Amino acid sequence: xxxxxxxxxxxxxxxxxxxxxxxxxxxxxxxxxxxxxxxxxxxxxxxxxxxxxxxxxxxxxxxxxxxxxxxxxxxxxxxxxxxxxxxxxxxxxxxxxxx
Numbered sequence: 242x243x244x245x246x247x248x249x250x251x252x253x254x255x256x257x258x259x260x261x262x263x264x265x266x267x268x269x270x271x272x273x274x275x276x277x278x279x280x281x282x283x284x285x286x287x288x289x290x291x292x293x294x295x296x297x298x299x300x301x302x303x304x305x306x307x308x309x310x311x312x313x314x315x316x317x318x319x320x321x322x323x324x325x326x327x328x329x330x331x332x333x334x335x336x337x338x339x340x
Contacts, residue, residue, distance in 0.1 A: 251276055253326060255284045256293060259305040260331045266302070293323060 249257075254274040258265055267285070271278045285305075288294035291314065295306040311323050 249330070251280065252284050252287060253330075255281060256288060256307065256323065257327065257331050259285075259294060260307045260327045263305045263307075264299075264302055265305070 251274055255270055258270045258273050267278050267281045270281045274281070276284075285294065285296065289296060291311075293308055293311050295308060296303050297306075298304075307323070307327065309322075309324050312319050313321055313323065313326075
């Protein structure tokens, strides 16, 4: 694979990991995406602040919920929702992953 760039951002990769497994650990997201745990934490905060993700504590773990109906931020894609991204790249998603 050619190094240097990809079509999807790390934000998209983190969102897809959470959509696939709402109870995924930050460590596992970091390994999957190829970034640090700290970077994952910052991205999760960005996604929460943007209204794309909700986090709640369940015992010792976080449980994430992807907020459906949110549109992409860039004007060129604003007529598409993140639900479409998840449908394309996320595979089958359990109902607990999307609300």
